[in-house]
Amino acid sequence: MPEGVLQTDVAIIGAGPVGLFAVFECGMLGLKCHVIDALAAPGGQCSALYPEKPIYDIPGHPAIDAAELVRRLEQQAAPFTPHYHLDQRVESLEPLPQGGFRLATARGHLIDARAVIIAAGVGAFGPNRPPLDSIEDYEGRSVFYLVTRREAFRGQRVVIAGGGDSAADWAISLAEVADRVLVVHRRAKFRAAPESAARLEALARDGRIELIVPYQLHGLEGSAGKLSAVVVADLKGATKTLPADVLLPFFGLSMDLGPIAEWGLALDHHHIAVAPATCMSSIEGIFAIGDIATYPGKLKLILSGFAEAALAAHALYPLVRPGEALHFEYSTTKGVPGVIP
Numbered sequence: 001m002p003e004g005v006l007q008t009d010v011a012i013i014g015a016g017p018v019g020l021f022a023v024f025e026c027g028m029l030g031l032k033c034h035v036i037d038a039l040a041a042p043g044g045q046c047s048a049l050y051p052e053k054p055i056y057d058i059p060g061h062p063a064i065d066a067a068e069l070v071r072r073l074e075q076q077a078a079p080f081t082p083h084y085h086l087d088q089r090v091e092s093l094e095p096l097p098q099g100g101f102r103l104a105t106a107r108g109h110l111i112d113a114r115a116v117i118i119a120a121g122v123g124a125f126g127p128n129r130p131p132l133d134s135i136e137d138y139e140g141r142s143v144f145y146l147v148t149r150r151e152a153f154r155g156q157r158v159v160i161a162g163g164g165d166s167a168a169d170w171a172i173s174l175a176e177v178a179d180r181v182l183v184v185h186r187r188a189k190f191r192a193a194p195e196s197a198a199r200l201e202a203l204a205r206d207g208r209i210e211l212i213v214p215y216q217l218h219g220l221e222g223s224a225g226k227l228s229a230v231v232v233a234d235l236k237g238a239t240k241t242l243p244a245d246v247l248l249p250f251f252g253l254s255m256d257l258g259p260i261a262e263w264g265l266a267l268d269h270h271h272i273a274v275a276p277a278t279c280m281s282s283i284e285g286i287f288a289i290g291d292i293a294t295y296p297g298k299l300k301l302i303l304s305g306f307a308e309a310a311l312a313a314h315a316l317y318p319l320v321r322p323g324e325a326l327h328f329e330y331s332t333t334k335g336v337p338g339v340i341p
């Protein structure tokens with residue numbers, strides 16, 4: 001074995017909400033986990049895309065902000081002392097001759113695991129960028145593809161581009177703090193949920209949001225990464241200039257399975273096909289849970305992912321601890337290390 005290869009029972013690819021809960025489920029069975037994520041912080045889509053939004057369908061939480069849910073999941077996993085390897089994608093996954101798998105990360109870490117849980121969500125996700133000249137000069141300073149803290153836009157002139165849920169929801173939310181909110185969409189009708197679209201139009205009637213329709217982005221004006229205006233064009237090409245401090249283009253996410261697509265797993269429309277009773281993929285010892293996993297009737301919800309984490313942990317146990325009987329126990333019976341009942 002090469003020097004410095006880390007050993008673990010289970011390697012979890014993806015520290016989104018579902019990967020974090022898998023640490024807990026494996027931990028309750030006495031299994032140790034290493035968790036690897038391409039992002040710099042745990043939480044997956046919850047942290048990266050909508051940390052300040054309340055989620056209403058987590059059992060037992062009538063409403064919980066996405067960031068708070070992640071914080072609690074980390075807390076729930078903590079007694080099992082998972083090893084996190086953040087800011088590094090898993091680049092390769094190969095079977096070992098003696099059984100188990102070796103993972104290699106983009107930072108050169110090698111991890112040998114008896115079993116692997118892939119909780120990689122939509123894969124390595126990134127925003128769809130509008131094709132505007134020099135947009136990269138403004139990214140991170142005046143052009144943002146996601147909002148992690150709406151307070152950052154207090155008093156600013158904000159141009160939002162897009163016609164879906166993110167565009168509508170953030171326009172509604174930022175109208176409360178921004179100096180001015182303009183929404184550029186190439187159609188008069190918004191694709192957002194009907195209630196959000198109706199709210200957007202009501203705010204526009206009240207003069208709190210300006211709808212720039214049907215227009216699309218045409219160019220950016222500014223210097224040294226600081227935006228001064230966004231230029232938009234109508235369908236005939238006539239342009240107008242919107243003074244702006246910030247542009248938020250919301251044109252959806254590009255979803256890319258990345259290296260996962262090369263690992264020989266049976267796929268179904270860019271998702272990993274699994275057996276619903278165990279969440280095992282087409283390769284014995286590799287499991288997939290959460291948004292990346294698919295089977296008939298799959299619902300892409302956090303709560304489905306939580307249940308899949310429990311199924312996978314129980315199904316992989318005999319592979320990690322061959323010959324050791326697994327007795328099903330409730331958490332109320334077993335307790336959690338370090339957590340006083």
Ligand SMILES: Cc1cc2nc3c(=O)[nH]c(=O)nc-3n(C[C@H](O)[C@H](O)[C@H](O)COP(=O)(O)OP(=O)(O)OC[C@H]3O[C@@H](n4cnc5c(N)ncnc54)[C@H](O)[C@@H]3O)c2cc1C
Binds near residue numbers: 037054119258305
């Ligand atoms: C705006 C919005 C609102 C939502 N609202 C709700 C809601 O109200 N209720 C609900 O149930 N769901 C909601 N969802 C969906 C929910 O966020 C997802 O179902 C959930 O995040 C899936 O969790 P996951 O852990 O499977 O994947 P993700 O959260 O996508 O996390 C996967 C992680 O895997 C990492 N990864 C991918 N490939 C690799 C690799 N090769 N190496 C290392 N790391 C990798 C990614 O960086 C990512 O951090 C919403 C989603 C959005 C975008």
